Amino acid sequence: MDSICHLRLAARRHAHLADAAVALGVFGATAVTTFAGHAAATVGNGTIALVSAVIACGVLAARRRRPVVALAVSALAAEVFLHQTGGTRGELILLAPSIALYTVADLVERRRGLLLGGLALVALAAWHMLTHPAFAVLGPENLAFTALGGLAIAAGDSSRNRRAYLAEVEQRARRAEVERERDARRRVTEDRLRIARDLHDAVGHQLALISVQSNVAGQAIDSDAATAREAIAHVKAASRQALGELRDTISLLRQPGDPVAPTATPAPGLDALTDLLASLRASGLDIDCRMQGHVLALAPSSDLTAYRVIQEALTNVYKHSRRRQARLTLAYDPKELRITVEDPGEGGMSAGPDAACEPPTAARHGIVGMRERICALGGQFTAGPRPDGGFQVTATLPCRPLDLAQEPAP
Numbered sequence: 001m002d003s004i005c006h007l008r009l010a011a012r013r014h015a016h017l018a019d020a021a022v023a024l025g026v027f028g029a030t031a032v033t034t035f036a037g038h039a040a041a042t043v044g045n046g047t048i049a050l051v052s053a054v055i056a057c058g059v060l061a062a063r064r065r066r067p068v069v070a071l072a073v074s075a076l077a078a079e080v081f082l083h084q085t086g087g088t089r090g091e092l093i094l095l096a097p098s099i100a101l102y103t104v105a106d107l108v109e110r111r112r113g114l115l116l117g118g119l120a121l122v123a124l125a126a127w128h129m130l131t132h133p134a135f136a137v138l139g140p141e142n143l144a145f146t147a148l149g150g151l152a153i154a155a156g157d158s159s160r161n162r163r164a165y166l167a168e169v170e171q172r173a174r175r176a177e178v179e180r181e182r183d184a185r186r187r188v189t190e191d192r193l194r195i196a197r198d199l200h201d202a203v204g205h206q207l208a209l210i211s212v213q214s215n216v217a218g219q220a221i222d223s224d225a226a227t228a229r230e231a232i233a234h235v236k237a238a239s240r241q242a243l244g245e246l247r248d249t250i251s252l253l254r255q256p257g258d259p260v261a262p263t264a265t266p267a268p269g270l271d272a273l274t275d276l277l278a279s280l281r282a283s284g285l286d287i288d289c290r291m292q293g294h295v296l297a298l299a300p301s302s303d304l305t306a307y308r309v310i311q312e313a314l315t316n317v318y319k320h321s322r323r324r325q326a327r328l329t330l331a332y333d334p335k336e337l338r339i340t341v342e343d344p345g346e347g348g349m350s351a352g353p354d355a356a357c358e359p360p361t362a363a364r365h366g367i368v369g370m371r372e373r374i375c376a377l378g379g380q381f382t383a384g385p386r387p388d389g390g391f392q393v394t395a396t397l398p399c400r401p402l403d404l405a406q407e408p409a410p
Contacts, residue, residue: 060100
């Protein structure tokens with residue numbers, strides 16, 4: 001089996017040498033069966049018969065370059081050979097036009113190749129029947145040649161179909177590989193955006209607290225040691241929590257098989273809202289929290305998104321509001337959760353009013369991130385100045401996103 005495979009590969013690499021070997025083999029078989037023995041099987045000129053045999057077989061060496069010409073020349077030379085030999089003991093010469101028929105069916109355009117091959121086979125069979133008594137209409141020689149020619153045409157057409165099928169399979173494989181690479185790039189981009197949002201929401205919140213409390217400690221360190229110590233304690237707690245959340249986020253970047261990174265806590269949700277509000281209140285933000293409707297369990301993705309939106313909105317109030325006051329309202333209904341964060345005083349939570357069509361800037365990363373989170377789950381998001389002053393963020397979040405309906409409830 002290995003030797004056959006090696007021969008097949010060698011024939012593909014050196015196609016013209018393989019064709020020359022086939023031509024030589026057909027000529028050798030014809031010469032041995034026709035001219036060997038006590039008496040040469042010729043009724044005409046032996047030299048013409050030999051030359052015609054050389055032409056009929058030798059033209060096969062160029063059958064891939066000129067298949068139709070090779071068929072015509074091989075068939076004509078084979079007929080001359082049969083005429084000179086009287087059609088006895090020289091029938092193997094017909095292997096040459098049969099191989100040419102295979103090549104025409106294989107390499108020429110399908111409809112044209114089948115038409116030319118069929119017409120050539122019928123013409124040769126009719127010519128044999130009319131000119132050679134040995135090739136009767138239903139004689140074994142004529143039937144054998146017709147069957148051989150038909151098999152050659154069928155084999156050539158089958159080879160063409162197989163080659164076209166393999167080409168189509170390879171093309172589909174290349175397209176699938178391109179699609180996989182494109183999908184992989186898209187997933188990497190989505191993961192990068194998601195991790196960037198997580199880092200901004202989790203670490204940015206704690207860093208804002210650290211910044212404000214550091215200012216408080218710096219101002220009170222000489223005049224009010226107790227206040228300074230309290231502010232430093234807040235900085236220490238916030239930095240510890242920021243490091244834990246940063247470690248959780250960075251662990252997502254590890255490759256499969258890497259050592260598992262230790263995580264401080266699972267991804268937060270609304271069950272951690274009390275701790276978040278307590279941390280902000282301890283840092284000096286006055287928060288009025290209100291609940292409306294019956295509290296429902298959310299899908300994990302909705303629960304995390306709700307927590308991140310509240311965290312980001314309240315952090316923006318803490319950083320930008322002068323009065324350090326905020327109102328948080330969570331309104332539940334059977335299908336969705338409506339979150340409203342208001343800054344009733346002067347100042348705002350961002351650099352300007354909500355503008356969904358504006359390009360994102362560094363000052364608007366928080367609002368852009370909140371909008372992306374909400375819209376990814378099929379919710380609605382608005383952020384902008386209040387008519388009577390201040391700033392307001394409103395997010396409507398489905399309790400069970402349609403694309404995440406199979407998620408288990410937290």
